[in-house]
Amino acid sequence: MGSRCAAWARAGPAGRLYRWWLAKLAPTPNPLDTAADLELFVACVSAGLSPARAAAAVATTSSCAAWRSTASLLSLGVDADRAWRELAQAPGLGELAALARSSHHSGAGLSNGCSRIAARLRDDGADHATAEAERAGVLIALPMTLCYLPAFFLLGLAPMVISLGTSILSSH
Numbered sequence: 384m385g386s387r388c389a390a391w392a393r394a395g396p397a398g399r400l401y402r403w404w405l406a407k408l409a410p411t412p413n414p415l416d417t418a419a420d421l422e423l424f425v426a427c428v429s430a431g432l433s434p435a436r437a438a439a440a441v442a443t444t445s446s447c448a449a450w451r452s453t454a455s456l457l458s459l460g461v462d463a464d465r466a467w468r469e470l471a472q473a474p475g476l477g478e479l480a481a482l483a484r485s486s487h488h489s490g491a492g493l494s495n496g497c498s499r500i501a502a503r504l505r506d507d508g509a510d511h512a513t514a515e516a517e518r519a520g521v522l523i524a525l526p527m528t529l530c531y532l533p534a535f536f537l538l539g540l541a542p543m544v545i546s547l548g549t550s551i552l553s554s555h
Contacts (some may be wrong), residue, residue, distance in 0.1 A: 412447065415508035417475040420445045421501040424479075429494045434483055449473040463487035475504055 420441050427437030435457035442450040449470045456466035463484050471480035482496045 412474050413508065414475055414504045414511055416446065417473075418501045418504035418508060420447065420450065421476070421479060421497055421504060425494055425497040425501060428497070434487070434493065447473055447476075449476065475507075 423444065424437050424441050427440045428434060432440065435454065438450060438454040438457055442454040445451075449472065453466055453470045456469075457463075467480040467483050470483075471477045478500050479497060482493060482500070485491065486493050486496075
């Protein structure tokens with residue numbers, strides 16, 4: 384019986400609610416941080432470093448663990464498809480991984496494509512920041528609404544309605 388209750392708690396509505404709550408609490412990577420990582424990668428590649436050395440340089444400063452894994456795999460000489468696979472799973476970096484894999488196979492340059500991806504991530508970061516600011520404004524106004532609206536009714540409208548009602552009822 385106890386195992387059935389535990390299974391229901393994990394799979395039932397309580398489990399879904401718990402997983403949703405954990406997903407909301409999980410930190411989402413900031414697109415501006417991802418763009419900064421990508422711009423550092425572009426600067427390193429443009430300066431003449433190999434993608435493996437550029438990824439290692441980014442891995443030393445980035446908070447994304449996928450950079451460290453990718454840099455390690457590339458420095459060991461692992462196939463590009465396998466080396467860039469983990470970075471492809473990181474939010475915002477899938478396009479870079481695809482570009483790096485195709486660059487490895489074709490020999491095409493990375494700089495222009497990476498710069499374009501970084502610019503798009505910067506725009507996404509600006510949109511994200513604007514959305515967070517608008518959300519903060521709503522969340523700030525909500526307590527004021529909950530305080531001032533009842534006060535307005537009690538101190539502004541209620542006395543007027545009561546006096547109007549008493550004057551109408553007393554005249555009849």
